[in-house]
Amino acid sequence: xxxxxxxxxxxxxxxxxxxxxxxxxxxxxxxxxxxxxxxxxxxxxxxxxxxxxxxxxxxxxxxxxxxxxxxxxxxxxxxxxxxxxxxxxxxxxxxxxxxxxxxxxxxxxxxxxxxxxxxxxxxxxxxxxxxxxxxxxxxxxxxxxxxxxxxxxxxxxxxxxxxxxxxxxxxxxxxxxxxxxxxxxxxxxxxxxxxxxxxxxxxxxxxxxxxxxxxxxxxxxxxxxxxxxxxxxxxxxxxxxxxxxxxxxxxxxxxxxxxxxxxxxxxxxxxxxxxxxxxxxxxxxxxxxxxxxxxxxxxxxxxxxxxxxxxxxxxxxxxxxxxxxxxxxxxxxxxxxxxxxxxxxxxxxxx
Amino acid sequence: xxxxxxxxxxxxxxxxxxxxxxxxxxxxxxxxxxxxxxxxxxxxxxxxxxxxxxxxxxxxxxxxxxxxxxxxxxxxxxxxxxxxxxxxxxxxxxxxxxxxxxxxxxxxxxxxxxxxxxxxxxxxxxxxxxxxxxxxxxxxxxxxxxxxxxxxxxxxxxxxxxxxxxxxxxxxxxxxxxxxxxxxxxxxxxxxxxxxxxxxxxxxxxxxxxxxxxxxxxxxxxxxxxxxxxxxxxxxxxxxxxxxxxxxxxxx
Ligand SMILES: Nc1ncnc2c1ncn2[C@@H]1O[C@H](COP(=O)(O)OP(=O)(O)O)[C@@H](O)[C@H]1O
Ligand SMILES: [Mg+2]
Numbered sequence: 001x002x003x004x005x006x007x008x009x010x011x012x013x014x015x016x017x018x019x020x021x022x023x024x025x026x027x028x029x030x031x032x033x034x035x036x037x038x039x040x041x042x043x044x045x046x047x048x049x050x051x052x053x054x055x056x057x058x059x060x061x062x063x064x065x066x067x068x069x070x071x072x073x074x075x076x077x078x079x080x081x082x083x084x085x086x087x088x089x090x091x092x093x094x095x096x097x098x099x100x101x102x103x104x105x106x107x108x109x110x111x112x113x114x115x116x117x118x119x120x121x122x123x124x125x126x127x128x129x130x131x132x133x134x135x136x137x138x139x140x141x142x143x144x145x146x147x148x149x150x151x152x153x154x155x156x157x158x159x160x161x162x163x164x165x166x167x168x169x170x171x172x173x174x175x176x177x178x179x180x181x182x183x184x185x186x187x188x189x190x191x192x193x194x195x196x197x198x199x200x201x202x203x204x205x206x207x208x209x210x211x212x213x214x215x216x217x218x219x220x221x222x223x224x225x226x227x228x229x230x231x232x233x234x235x236x237x238x239x240x241x242x243x244x245x246x247x248x249x250x251x252x253x254x255x256x257x258x259x260x261x262x263x264x265x266x267x268x269x270x271x272x273x274x275x276x277x278x279x280x281x282x283x284x285x286x287x288x289x290x291x292x293x294x295x296x297x298x299x300x301x302x303x304x305x306x307x308x309x310x311x312x313x314x315x316x317x318x319x320x321x322x323x324x325x326x327x328x329x330x331x332x333x334x335x336x337x338x339x340x341x342x343x344x345x346x347x348x349x350x351x
Numbered sequence: 352x353x354x355x356x357x358x359x360x361x362x363x364x365x366x367x368x369x370x371x372x373x374x375x376x377x378x379x380x381x382x383x384x385x386x387x388x389x390x391x392x393x394x395x396x397x398x399x400x401x402x403x404x405x406x407x408x409x410x411x412x413x414x415x416x417x418x419x420x421x422x423x424x425x426x427x428x429x430x431x432x433x434x435x436x437x438x439x440x441x442x443x444x445x446x447x448x449x450x451x452x453x454x455x456x457x458x459x460x461x462x463x464x465x466x467x468x469x470x471x472x473x474x475x476x477x478x479x480x481x482x483x484x485x486x487x488x489x490x491x492x493x494x495x496x497x498x499x500x501x502x503x504x505x506x507x508x509x510x511x512x513x514x515x516x517x518x519x520x521x522x523x524x525x526x527x528x529x530x531x532x533x534x535x536x537x538x539x540x541x542x543x544x545x546x547x548x549x550x551x552x553x554x555x556x557x558x559x560x561x562x563x564x565x566x567x568x569x570x571x572x573x574x575x576x577x578x579x580x581x582x583x584x585x586x587x588x589x590x591x592x593x594x595x596x597x598x599x600x601x602x603x
Pocket of ligand 1: 365370388389390391392393394395396397408
């Protein structure tokens with residue numbers, strides 16, 4: 001925002017007695033001795049050397065990030081050379097994964113990773129935003145602390161614990177209680193049909209949703225919290241209801257930050273291994289039915305890496321890692337493009 | 352068309368601290384009424400009680416009767432309805448930064464479910480013209496955001512936004528105090544033009560401003576209304592000693 005500059009003082013007149021071309025001819029006094037503060041400040045270095053050194057250091061740190069990414073990429077590519085040579089691009093479109101006959105295709109895993117993560121985001125985002133809004137706008141003061149604390153605690157639980165909870169609690173619920181209901185009402189969509197053993201894509205998505213919910217919720221709460229009160233007043237003074245005020249001044253002003261939180265959550269979902277492996281069923285199929293078992297890129301690496309016999313098998317698994325790397329980059333890029341497109345189409349963006 | 356506002360025994364609190372004491376005041380329709388007084392004397396609290404913005408602060412409370420025309424705003428209507436009829440302009444311009452200029456002005460109508468594009472276009476143009484901003488922004492209505500304007504333009508945008516919903520009363524809480532002299536002059540011109548159509552209540556720190564724009568002026572001191580009279584009387588012949596002291600700069 002532009003601060004109007006109301007103060008425009010005339011230039012400070014030069015101290016007359018020390019000016020050599022002083023036309024008024026006032027008697028020349030000896031210049032006053034510099035004060036202790038002046039002496040101290042004059043004795044300090046100009047700051048050029050430390051600033052320069054610090055700049056250099058920061059530059060090296062920033063460069064090292066590129067270096068790390070490049071190194072990872074290099075290792076992934078060089079160790080999967082055999083698989084790359086054998087299958088070429090077909091590796092990414094192939095649907096068989098047969099270590100016995102040495103035929104490797106990554107598509108079912110890519111599908112499993114992308115679909116489980118997107119479903120998780122779709123489930124977690126509305127819930128996370130509602131919780132964030134509730135905490136900021138509606139929640140009575142005494143509940144705020146405990147709820148935020150619990151939300152943040154969820155983020156700190158190790159994923160193996162989520163996996164165990166998934167196996168012993170979530171999977172039975174999906175199999176025995178939620179499954180039949182979903183099938184009854186949504187079976188016609190083809191997404192929820194028998195057989196339902198509890199383990200599968202749906203269980204994995206739910207676990208992931210619970211795992212990424214705290215990240216999305218707490219970050220979006222933080223960005224919503226910094227929306228200035230004057231924005232709320234602007235909406236309320238126009239006759240907005242509470243919900244309308246939340247929509248046009250809080251959500252709208254923090255949407256870029258909210259999308260950022262979603263991207264972070266998505267990143268976590270894409271890479272999450274252990275909990276997913278424990279509930280997804282680990283079967284490389286591409287099925288519309290969400291009750292069917294599936295497999296993700298990270299799960300197959302975790303499950304098969306130690307028992308990979310033969311160079312081609314090992315190299316194919318490393319190429320799976322490469323695929324995961326690429327999927328993450330592509331998904332992030334798409335998410336960012338989406339933000340860009342949305343904010344651009346809305347004709348005007350602050351910042 | 353504006354309506355009059357009658358305030359009877361208005362008291363207001365923040366927590367347990369009382370900020371307004373027994374205010375009684377009749378604000379005539381279609382005139383500008385200025386409220387002056389030193390910082391912290393309750394001017395903002397008072398105007399915020401008029402459109403029930405006061406109660407958006409969780410610790411705030413108000414008691415008393417405020418009538419707008421023939422309705423009691425605390426009894427006969429919801430705060431949302433009241434705020435749709437009483438527009439407000441704040442001390443610091445607060446346009447919606449992520450909305451275009453057009454959407455800023457249209458936001459009040461869109462909130463209320465208004466969608467007819469052709470009418471919206473007309474309202475946006477008319478409001479921006481009333482707020483003396485049209486000429487400066489007409490080529491970038493959709494291209495520029497509310498935040499990209501200068502401070503003075505932003506404040507006029509906020510005035511246009513308030514006018515777009517065709518309020519009956521316009522409350523302005525020190526609308527020019529964050530602005531440069533040129534923008535201030537523009538806003539004063541604007542108030543002069545607007546008061547034929549709206550009832551205007553303007554809080555100001557600046558006594559010359561009150562003298563220039565308002566027919567009536569109220570002087571607040573420590574949460575009490577000390578004097579309310581025609582502006583010329585307040586500035587030339589105040590009946591209360593404290594008003595005189597304030598006007599002549601002896602304190603505040
Ligand atoms: N949000 C608030 N919370 C607590 N006290 C407040 C708040 N706003 C104003 N007050 C108090 O109410 C009194 C009147 O303030 P205000 O109406 O803002 O005065 P003015 O607008 O005349 O400067 C002041 O004493 C101030 O400290
Ligand atoms: Mg004030």
